[in-house]
Amino acid sequence: MPHGSAFDLAIVGAGICGLAHALAAARKGKRVVVVDRDRQANGASIRNFGFITVTGQQAGACWQRAMRSRDIWIEVAAAAGIPIQQRGLLTIARRPEARAVLEEFLQSDMGAECRLVEPPDLPGFGAGLRWREFAGALYSPHEVRVESRDAIPQLAAYLAERHGVTFLRDTVVHSAAPPRLETSRGSVEAETVVVCPGDDFFTLHPERIAGYGLTRCKLHMMRLLPDSFDPALPAIMSDLGLVRYLGYAEQPAAKALRQRLEAEQGEHLHNGVHLIVVRSADGSLVVGDSHHYAPTPDPFNPTGVDDLILDEYARVFDGPPPSVGERWIGTYASAPDRLMLVDAPSDALRIVIITSGTGASTSFAIAEEVVADLFG
Template identity: 60%
Template structure:
């Protein structure tokens, strides 16, 4: 490998790593991104591509999501990433859910949202079973991209428009800035950012262990309606009101969580909440579930998928459909935080999102880290 020196080396080419690369090049830094795979292959491409602001935990997470949504709009335009649809319709069928929606609308986070009647919600989501719901929360803020296409487009754009170098299929064995020992030789960089995703054992495992990081496994499906439908917006249901912390931490959510624990115990025990988004070919990405383990098994549980699909069918009338794909994803999870940034030394940072909101918050996290490193 030809020896080159950089201002910044980033280990990990998922959305967190790419977001840091963007923030750095905007400050005029020479950047290299190193990844052990030939392309992004982890949580960043196995998700919904659902850039979510509404429902993120109040405070830091919601603020980071709000800023990242702005950057996503800029990046999508310049990197030619299609925004497949916009907005979120959060449906409710229980009086306890209505109380959560009403409380949320009174918060700062609900300022751009509004409550819809079932008929109004059906105008946003034409395939909605409006007779099954009592109201909905609508947010105009969310956007949907196809993650498995968007990540390569961002990487190519960073390479072509901003001269970011990428070392694919390259493992990093040790980091001691300004040197990184890799499977392709030594890389020199004044500063280093490690974005390991859910890999807590390869680099700085002792430091990552202090945050009690484990893994969350989720199951997802691609649903192909046999008759073309227009979803309209992303769709969620009552289960999301009890799980997304921007809603679930409101005092008014306690009665909802208690009722769901009684009446939808299987869903709650499997960490299921409904998200449905649409792809350019008309198919729907549907999920998901949450199971926690240091080493999640790689198997898809049909019972869990059936619970997810049952919730989908309760609120959406898709007509006949087929399941074209099912898959699992994993991401890092911690018991008491949604992210952390660790500093082994003045020139090195470890950045991990320990919740399922990396795509929604990455760009703002990248700006924060780069501002700190180059203050």
């Protein structure tokens, strides 16, 4: 504990949201301390795809933040030695109704650098897709993918070593009100404070957070072990994602797609299942996911939900289903009416919560905005 030294900014929470704020402040030359109750990141920031998703994010601020965050990820990955595992996204349209959504998306400003791919051209992206059964696909060049369980600790180490950020691990913050944090290891002096609580709505400033009507979302994910998987393939999504990701789902044609999906894959929709497939350096695949909402999600992982995810996988990829090497659940904050929130209890205090599962995709840009606001 750096007794007697004051920081310009204290950040509560060392997930991607907290680390993004540490980077933004450190780049402005600020003295930064990050306080976290755990020894290392163990929540939503590592229980995900590590997929910085741009295409499909809601038009406007979210899409713009995703583009900016993607650029920062590329800069930081190079500086911190974080490998970029994949680039680009191929969103498969299995149905004509899905293709219609992609065609409308391409007419928007967000589709400017994307392109429609005809089914016979899909093998050019890599082998293994059931392309003869598809109506087309959209290719986006914007996305990058990192291995989140490695990238988050690498990012923290980079912030400590190259930017002088102080980390206080295994430390619970009891109160956070500038110019002081009271913690399980004593007081920390800081001119400003950013609280990044993830889906902990009750430890710090619960009366402020309560006004946003937040709940939690639980998701299922798996690591698959295919006998072979073409490393040339970009990240893959499919029809089910087109009614979840607002950049697609807000296109007029998405209504007809949803109606058909409700008739043909109603159980998938009921369980919030859509398909994302990304590849790791060892050839394994991170595959998911599902969405179930509750104030306190249960910790159980019913195989029937995983089977729905694997069913959609089998509709997109040829060959026998791969074996499952790992299964896990994650939880994140969710709101009915917003993708993120920044609450300002005072001039020197901010509470920042990503309420849409887009932390990896948007946190860097959100942090730049918050830090600029705090420090002028």
